[in-house]
Amino acid sequence: MADQNTDNEILALFREPATKEKAFNMLVKKFQERLYWHIRRMVVDHDDANDVMQNVFIRVWNALANFREDAQLYTWLYRIATNECLTFLEQQKKKATISINDLESGLSNKIRADKDFDSNKLEWKLQLAIQQLPDKQRVVFTLRYYDEMPYEEMSQVLETSAGALKASYHHAVKKIEDFILNH
Secondary structure, eight states: OGGGOOHHHHHHHHTSGGGHHHHHHHHHHHHHHHHHHHHHHHHOOHHHHHHHHHHHHHHHHHHGGGOOSSSOHHHHHHHHHHHHHHHHHHHHHHHHTOOHHHHHHHHHHHHHHSTTOOTTSHHHHHHHHHHHSOHHHHHHHHHHHTSOOOHHHHHHHHTSOHHHHHHHHHHHHHHHHHHHHHO
16 A cells, blocks of 8 residues: 555655655655645635645656655655745735735635534634635644644744744634634
């Protein structure tokens, strides 16, 4: 089963021209679901998440040969995915040439347009609240809340101190609580 391949096995296979594609497919199989949901929580829309995910794997394909193994493969992939999400969100803001508030309400409208949306359900209020957060706080909140990523690992992904991340998560939680209580 591909999921049982270790990072070292995948990397070793990737470095051999004859098994490079096989190794990359193993990597995609092993990490695509976790990366998809991380990306989806950031960009909301399924099609956008797929586009971002495609960009992530293109960057991974091009950079994997230079992966230094000073971090876990998973951490490195999350860093790439997070940066791609932030780049995508920035492009959306520029492309639309609208204010950030309009973009955020656009993401909120995508949530509200979901056929399963029910504004009385806490999970939907949570999703709307998350979309009100600044991009960096949204990343920290989703990595901690959904992915249960330890702050030390998150600091490698986001290249920020664990203390700053704890503060950012605390602020995000407070904003989410305020949103949920007032909406």
